[in-house]
Amino acid sequence: MSGKDDHSDSISRYEPSGIEERHGIVPIWLAIVYAALLVWMVWYTIVFWTDKG
């Protein structure tokens, strides 16, 4: 393996497969999706914990 791990553009190479991989980022739009789903999860769990008929 070569390359740095502390930078999003750095590329690691796995041997002997020859696969390369960017350290990469989590895109902002995806981070927003994560946050929205986590908020929804808390809300839904609290509201629908029991059957209110």
Add this chain to the structure above:
Amino acid sequence: MSTAANAMFEGGRAAPAVAATTGELFDRELILKYMAAGAFWLVFAPSVGAIVSIKFNYYDFLGHVSWLTWGRLRPVHVMGVVFGGFSTAVIGLTYFIVPRLCGVPMYKPRWGHHIFWMWNIALIVGFVSLMLGYNSGIEAGEFPLWVSIPVELVLCMVAVQVVVTIKQRTEPRIYVSLWYISSAYIWTAMNYAFGHFILPYYMPGVNNAAMHGLYIHYVVGLWITPAGLGVAYYFLPLAAKRPLYSHKLSLVGFWSLAFFYPFVGTHHYIYSPIPYWTQTIAIVASMMLIIPVWTVIQNFYGTFVGGWKNFQDSYPAKFIVIGALYYLIGCFQGSTEALREMQRLTHFTDFVIGHSHLTVFGTFVVWATAGMYWVTPRLARRELYSKNLAQWHYWLTVAGFSVMAGDLTLQGMLQGTMLQAGTDFVQSMVAMKPYWIIRSLAGITMDVGAALGFWNLYMTIRHGKPIPVPAGASADYLPEPKWS
């Protein structure tokens, strides 16, 4: 390897693909055997599904022979796709991927040959048993005890091989495929034992239903999903000829799947006597699976951006991309289907069947197919036998499967709407007949495509044009075929 098996792979001419393999990083003969067997099961099991689907409209079609009745063939189809086609291919690909990522041969390499025969004989006995009416009664866990024992043994043996090989690796980092593949075997060795040795015998009543929800979803979420993702993540950067988009996203995808999937089990039992709060947890976990799915999709398409030109002649790339599209659609269906309002609409309809086909076949079988297209010519050291057959395989799969998935989804929503409006159940079934005919035709289209494609791979092994191997090339040398 037996003389007969050698003859099968050598074909009619000298075959550089089947040199003695002792001391190599991976065993070419063994993997090609798995590819051939996987290809056979991937034609057999979906074809049984096509026969089963015809019975929806023509209920006495083959119905006078007890072996061929709907109730006996349907388990053969389900178990055949999951454990026959998909799993046989994945086990074979495991013997390629794991040593290539670890830099060391598979632990106990000879086990692979014993496992090959034990696995395939167990499948044959299993399907015959199911057709004879021996069924444990647990959906997706229907093999009787005498089949489940060797299957469990295989899962444990491969799990040991994978884990010890990873432990002995020379490559310091663990690529995401190894996380998924090792976890898939460990989880499934436990889940299969649960579903086949505990669930049918020791859990009666509602508890059995709740636990069955766990088992069947663990088959999908903790076997098919991680094993399929492990395969796809391995071949994605190789097929795209580009670096994987993001290691960070790989981490998020794996751990979010591992965290949320174990809780989704009871989402098929909404409005059942199972406690309300457990249903809520299952719904929430199902929706949270949007996180790993969208993460994987971003990672896959991020990898392909800028490399689309590599598509034209790469069948693995084509299958991975179309599989990713079905993954996005099928999993979004699955997440939203868990919501109470959607369950009310879709439960007891073919919407659910559409979803399961989109994920199991459209995504994971298609990704396993991509892996088979990548390894077969390289390990056989032969050009793909026919580009035309590969084209037909791809486009018949895309056309047939897209029609089938759309048809099942649409008819499910229509039937659900009819039932909600108070239509008599039998009348709603009669209204579904045209959709079932379309489903059968679409399924047959896919099956023809699969038969052509896997015949192509088999002929590649036997009669593909040999690719010259450079003098002094290592035993593990992988040539670059023209169309793969």
